[in-house]
Amino acid sequence: MGPSGVGKTTILKLITGQEKPASGEIRVFGENIQKLNRNKLYHLRRRIGVLFQSGALLTDLNVFDNVALPLRHNTKLNERAVRDLVEMKLEAVGLLGATSLYPRELSGGMARRVSLARTLILDPELIMYDEPFVGQDPITMAVLVKLMDTVSKSLPITSIAISHDVEEILSIADYGYLLSQGKAVDSGTPEKLTQQGSEYAKQFLKGIEDGPVPFHFPNETPLKQRLLSG
Amino acid sequence: MARLSKLGSNVISLFSSLGRAQVFLWHIWSAGISFSGVVKQIYFVGVLSLPIILVSGFFVGMVLGLQGYYTLVDFGAADSLGVLVALTLTRELGPVVGAILFAGRSGSALTTEVGLMKATEQLAALELMGIDPMRFVMRPRFIAGIISLPFLVMMFVAVGVLGAWFVSVGLLGIDDGAFWSQMQAKVSWSNDVLNGLVKALIFSVVVTWLALFLGNDAIPTAEGVSGATTATVVYSSLWVLGLDFILTAMMFD
DSSP states (O other), X not given: OOOTXXXXXXXXXXXXXXXXXXXXXXXXXXXXXXXXXXXXXXXHHTTEEEEOTXXXXXXXXXXXXXXXXXXXXXXXXXXXXXXXXXXXXXXXXTOGGGTTOOGGGSOHHHHHHHHHHHXXXXXXXXXXXXXXXXXXXXXXXXXXXXXXXXXXXHSSOEEEEEOSOHHHHHHXXXXXXXXXXXXXXXXXXXXXXXXXXOHHHHHHHHTOSSSSSOSSOOOSSOHHHHHHTO | OHHHHHHHHHHHHHHHHHHHHHHHHXXXXXXXXXXXXXXXXXXXXXXXXXXXXXXXXXXXXXXXXHHHHHHHGGGTOGGGHHHHHHHIXXXXXXXXXXXXXXXXXXXXXXXXXXXXXXXXXXXXXXHHTTOOHIIIIIHHHHHHHHHHHHHHHHHHHHHHHHHHHIIIIIISOOOHHHHHHHHXXXXXXXXXXXXXXXXXXXXXXXXXXXXXXXXXXXOSSHHXXXXXXXXXXXXXXXXXXXXXXXXXXXXXX
């Protein structure tokens, strides 16, 4: 968790090898991700699932083909097995009846659920959610929270979620990190963060306008002085 | 000093862009040749371009017929109109106008599509699913572009000749037999038709490459994609005209 522009999505991109770190190294599943060649990087990415903020469904494919895409490209399963697996995942997200719809016909929440089914289709070991609740209505948000909770508790999977929606994300998280100015400034279980967290944690989690993160952008000349000086 | 610095920065940016374009082409090339997904793209890139190509070809042919007639009739050579039209279309206007129309219709569509795929994170999602966008997105579109343009140019030329025939034989009264027989006698398969098709093939590579590269290289915002689409049409047209001069000098010296 952390305010906009603090580098949350950048961390996600560093983990998947989309961005390179300026210094240091990043190990994913024990592998130094910067040193992997293109093929090995693609191979490693198949063990990671990422749920994008926008859903990132391919607009020229229908729901079924979108979910089936990773299976068709990364496995040699026959079409019957692909169909069964896709239908199982779509049933899990409650969209089995929407297989023939195209992304333009889906609501934002439905698109994100299809995207979740696609993310889970290869049974990843690590799943990352990039702002999963942004722009969602309360019902969709509750559905997504429940689905994320079910996924992380019923499958042998590690989940990392980036979110501004403090209440929802802390209700299902085991451990949280708070980022500020490119650093992890606080961390702990949801209970610890909410009850004994730092000043910054208090400000962020309770949404207080002024605190360690100031309301005013740094300004050398106060308004009064500006007005008096004409 | 600021101007010099801006000039330097623009030159560096130009060369870095040229370098990225070459790396991009290399990545498409190294993805290997496969025709999976190509048929669907030929429909979008080629078949949907047919109306503009056919209508333009017909009008260009008609105008050539009219202009050629008024010039040739003064010399008593109006019967050679068929040759004039066929040579102009196969050697020059077919490949050049065809490629420029193709850049405007299909090149811009390709750039916008790829640019929007980038802006909506579809390309990133593919990468993260372990699917190479070069193989899955760029390659079928690239091959479809290379296959489509030469065929579109052939259609442009054929319809253009028909347009000229309609004006000259149908409206201006030139002898039908003379129109076709002189064309058959004077237009060479290897020198004229084949050279025109070689030009079309080269233009198809350039236009499709530019369209895909500029889409992939676009800044992922509405403004960025719109700028890339404009750049595709402008750069493609300039490259086609420039290359046409060089190719003509080499082929018909």
